[in-house]
Each structure stands twice: as structure tokens, then as C-alpha cells.
Amino acid sequence: MSWTAAIGLEVHVQLRTASKMFCGCPTSFGAPPNTQVCPVCLGLPGAMPVMNLEAIRLTVMTGLLLGCRIATRSRFDRKNYFYPDMPKNYQISQYDQPLCLGGALDIGPAGARRSIRLRRIHLEEDVAKSLHYGNSSGIDFNRAGTPLMEIVTEPDLRTPEEAHEFLTELQRVLEYGRISECNLEEGNIRCDVNVSVRRGEDGALGTKTELKNLNTFRGVHRALAAEIRRQIAVLESGGRIVQETRRWNDAAGVTEPMRTKEEEHDYRYFPEPDLMPIELSAEQIEVWRAELPELPAARRVRFVAQYSLPEYDAGVLTADRGVADFFEATVRICGRPKSVSNWVMTEVLRFLSERGATIGHLPLTPAALAELITAVEEGRVSALAGKEVLADLLERGGSPEDVIRAKGLAQVSDDAAIAEWAAQAIAQHPGPAAEYRAGKAAALQFLIGQVMKLSRGRANPKLAAAELRKRLDAG
Numbered sequence: 001m002s003w004t005a006a007i008g009l010e011v012h013v014q015l016r017t018a019s020k021m022f023c024g025c026p027t028s029f030g031a032p033p034n035t036q037v038c039p040v041c042l043g044l045p046g047a048m049p050v051m052n053l054e055a056i057r058l059t060v061m062t063g064l065l066l067g068c069r070i071a072t073r074s075r076f077d078r079k080n081y082f083y084p085d086m087p088k089n090y091q092i093s094q095y096d097q098p099l100c101l102g103g104a105l106d107i108g109p110a111g112a113r114r115s116i117r118l119r120r121i122h123l124e125e126d127v128a129k130s131l132h133y134g135n136s137s138g139i140d141f142n143r144a145g146t147p148l149m150e151i152v153t154e155p156d157l158r159t160p161e162e163a164h165e166f167l168t169e170l171q172r173v174l175e176y177g178r179i180s181e182c183n184l185e186e187g188n189i190r191c192d193v194n195v196s197v198r199r200g201e202d203g204a205l206g207t208k209t210e211l212k213n214l215n216t217f218r219g220v221h222r223a224l225a226a227e228i229r230r231q232i233a234v235l236e237s238g239g240r241i242v243q244e245t246r247r248w249n250d251a252a253g254v255t256e257p258m259r260t261k262e263e264e265h266d267y268r269y270f271p272e273p274d275l276m277p278i279e280l281s282a283e284q285i286e287v288w289r290a291e292l293p294e295l296p297a298a299r300r301v302r303f304v305a306q307y308s309l310p311e312y313d314a315g316v317l318t319a320d321r322g323v324a325d326f327f328e329a330t331v332r333i334c335g336r337p338k339s340v341s342n343w344v345m346t347e348v349l350r351f352l353s354e355r356g357a358t359i360g361h362l363p364l365t366p367a368a369l370a371e372l373i374t375a376v377e378e379g380r381v382s383a384l385a386g387k388e389v390l391a392d393l394l395e396r397g398g399s400p401e402d403v404i405r406a407k408g409l410a411q412v413s414d415d416a417a418i419a420e421w422a423a424q425a426i427a428q429h430p431g432p433a434a435e436y437r438a439g440k441a442a443a444l445q446f447l448i449g450q451v452m453k454l455s456r457g458r459a460n461p462k463l464a465a466a467e468l469r470k471r472l473d474a475g
């Protein structure tokens with residue numbers, strides 16, 4: 001019987017709130033160390049926490065998006081431990097009464113979707129960040145107290161690929177719900193991984209290890225592949241897996257022992273005495289449910305039905321909520337969904353990926369793109385010149401008509417000008433001209449291309465073709 005892995009994830013997500021979980025300090029990233037702090041998030045004795053209701057709302061929204069049961073009564077607890085990143089020696093977290101229970105997230109291709117069950121989602125405070133320099137260390141408390149949501153899965157994932165896909169899909173849901181900035185470089189999503197192996201697919205799970213120091217989704221994938229290989233090798237040589245926490249060494253590509261796993265009772269959880277339990281009415285939960293955005297999978301299906309788009313287009317356009325919104329806003333103005341899809345999927349997305357930019361920060365507006373597409377469709381500007389105009393709009397914004405006028409890109413249907421370019425194209429390329437005359441019709445396409453080039457994309461291609469044919473056929 002071959003080996004199967006069981007993987008469970010504990011995903012930490014920093015919520016998109018302006019202020020911290022229990023104080024008014026800002027959560028923005030990148031300020032000089034220890035400039036966004038107060039007695040509460042520094043953990044000074046006697047400072048009293050005040051609950052951030054927006055963090056509660058975002059956690060409940062996540063639970064609703066993922067099909068969880070929302071607890072009408074939940075509570076914060078103190079998780080006690082000693083470590084320099086937490087000077088009050090406990091982290092405010094949730095233990096046995098989390099905000100959300102159950103739920104699932106589906107992964108896998110259409111027709112072979114698999115439901116990955118969630119165990120719980122709870123809310124806690126992020127801890128400070130340790131900085132290491134040569135032979136000394138420092139601590140930055142700017143991050144301390146940032147609202148941190150922890151999503152815990154059941155051990156339903158089976159391969160490193162599935163774990164990677166789960167994280168990518170989860171990230172998409174969190175972006176759609178505007179739950180988190182989801183910026184991986186800034187540590188908005190961090191993940192601990194639990195993994196075990198067993199013979200076959202059924203029966204008791206094997207002993208697991210927990211992997212830490214995974215900074216990217218690719219790191220998760222690589223660490224899992226290495227750890228699964230290690231566990232199988234240990235078991236096949238007659239050894240036993242020790243339940244422990246292991247650190248991923250990315251440079252060496254191996255996991256290394258870090259510490260034996262602490263037990264839950266080591267943390268001596270007890271209810272946080274300085275905060276009231278969280279009571280949510282059924283009405284409040286329904287109000288939030290009504291605010292849920294349409295999720296990517298549902299939107300993809302709707303795009304195919306409503307706009308008659310190919311599955312492929314719908315998948316690309318809905319992968320990012322901003323892009324999908326931009327597409328729909330443009331179509332509302334100019335119709336022509338397939339044209340809009342083509343322009344967005346090629347020119348706009350290429351520009352975004354080249355710049356590493358997001359669509360929300362572009363100077364291009366849906367109204368400008370709609371106007372440009374209409375101009376191209378109506379033949380006032382050629383498709384080629386349209387791309388030049390769009391490049392300008394992506395860079396600087398403004399109105400397509402202005403750019404067309406300023407660059408002299410309006411399509412030219414003037415017979416004399418087209419005759420001139422056609423004559424030039426034939427004179428400069430006698431080879432293709434001769435081929436066309438000898439019966440090779442395809443050579444005409446080349447010459448049309450030359451006219452477009454000579455006219456900098458302005459020539460009306462239909463008129464150019466007619467003019468070339470007339471001249472070539474005449475001898």
C-alpha cells in the first residue's frame with residue numbers, strides 16, 4: 001500500500017482594520033520601529049483593552065463566506081506563555097468559544113472539486129516582531145496588537161499541491177471579501193502547517209509534525225514535499241515519527257527539529273477578565289450576511305451566463321475582484337462584453353503584471369476604456385492605433401479622444417493618403433508584391449501590414465487592402 005499524507009493548516013490573517021485589536025494605534029505597515037504603540041499594545045501593567053468591533057465584523061464575514069456556524073456568544077481568553085514578543089506574558093486569543101465553527105472551502109478542477117473542512121476561525125492579537133542584528137536583537141511593537149484571525153482546517157489536504165491551491169483560493173476569498181490586504185511580503189497571511197503520513201487512505205492518522213518559518217505559499221509547498229519525504233523515509237526504515245515542531249530551512253531545503261510540541265494545557269488558558277463576552281444577535285448576523293460580496297466561483301458562472309463569455313475569459317476576469325469590477329463597469333457603459341474582455345485580458349492585465357500594479361491604482365477609468373473600445377469598433381481609430389492610445393491612458397489617464405487627436409491617430413480613410421502608402425509599400429517590397437501577382441494571396445497580408453506600419457496604424461485596413469489589390473492587379 002502506498003503512503004498518503006494528511007495536511008492541516010493554521011492560517012493567520014491580519015485583518016484590514018485601521019486600528020489595532022484592543023487600542024487605537026494604527027495598523028499601517030512600514031513605519032519606523034516602535035512608533036505605533038501605546039500602553040495597551042506594549043503590554044504595560046494596568047492598561048485596559050477595548051474591543052475593535054470592525055475586527056469582529058470582518059471575522060464573522062469570513063465565517064459567512066466560508067459557510068461556518070457563527071457563534072452568538074463567544075469569548076476571549078488569555079493564552080499564557082513567556083517570550084520577548086509578548087511582554088505581558090499572555091496573548092489575548094480565543095480558546096473554547098471561537099467566533100466561527102465548521103465551514104469548508106472547495107478546491108480542485110470543475111468536476112473533481114474537493115471540500116476541505118474547516119475546524120474553526122478565531123480572533124486574537126498579533127505579537128511584536130523580533131529583529132536580529134549581528135549579535136543583538138530588537139523588538140518592534142508596531143505589529144503587536146494587530147487583529148489576527150486564525151483559520152484552522154481539518155487534516156483533509158493530501159498533497160503539497162492541494163495545500164498550495166487551498167491557500168491561493170483562501171487568499172482570493174479574503175481579497176473578495178475585503179477582509180485583509182493579503183499582502184504576503186508584509187506578512188498579512190502567515191501559515192503553520194501540520195502533516196503526517198499513513199499507509200493507504202483510511203484508518204487512523206499518523207503522528208504529525210508542525211512546520212514553522214514558512215514565508216511564502218511556495219515555501220509551504222516545498223517544506224511539505226520535503227517533510228513528507230522525510231517522514232516516509234523514517235517509517236520505511238523502521239523508525240517512529242516524533243510529535244514535534246520543525247523549522248523549514250529554505251536555503252538547505254530541509255526541515256529541522258525546533259522543539260517538542262507544547263501541549264494545550266501548557267498555555268493555561270483562562271477567560272480574559274478585562275473583556276466582556278461577545279454577544280451577536282441573529283439579526284446582526286443577518287445584516288452582515290446581506291452585505292456579503294459575490295464570491296469568485298459564483299461570479300465566474302454568472303459571467304459566462306450573463307455576458308456569453310468563454311469559461312477561460314470568465315476565469316481570468318474574476319480571479320481579481322478589482323479586475324472583475326472594472327470589466328463590469330466598462331460593459332455597463334459600452335456593452336460589447338467580448339471586446340471589453342479582450343482588451344482587459346491582454347493590454348490591461350499585461351500592463352498590470354509588468355508594473356506589479358493593481359487595477360484600483362490605474363489612471364485608466366472604465367469610462368475611458370469604454371470610449372476607446374467604441375472608437376475602435378466604429379472604425380474611428382484602428383485596433384493597432386487603439387493599443388497605442390491605451391498605452392497612453394494606462395500611463396497617464398485622460399480621455400481617448402484627446403490622445404487620438406494629440407497623437408494624430410484618427411483612422412485615415414482619405415483615398416490619396418492610402419494610395420500613397422500603398423505605392424510605397426509595393427515599391428519597398430517587390431518580393432511579396434511579385435508573390436501576390438504570382439497567385440500567393442497570403443502575400444497581401446504582409447503588404448497590408450506594411451501600409452499599417454507606414455501610416456503608424458492610422459490607415460483604414462479595408463481601404464488599404466482594396467487599394468493594394470487594385471494596384472497589384474493592374475500590373
Ligand code: ADP
Binds near residue numbers: 006205207208261
Ligand atoms: P495540536 O494539538 O497540535 O494543536 P490540533 O488537533 O489542535 O493539534 O490540530 C492543529 C492542526 O493540525 C489542525 O489544522 C489539524 O487539522 C492538524 N492535524 C491534527 N492532527 C493531524 C494529523 N494527524 N496529521 C496532520 N494534521 C493534523
Ligand code: ZN
Binds near residue numbers: 023024025
Ligand atoms: Zn496601541
Ligand code: MG
Binds near residue numbers: 264
Ligand atoms: Mg490545537
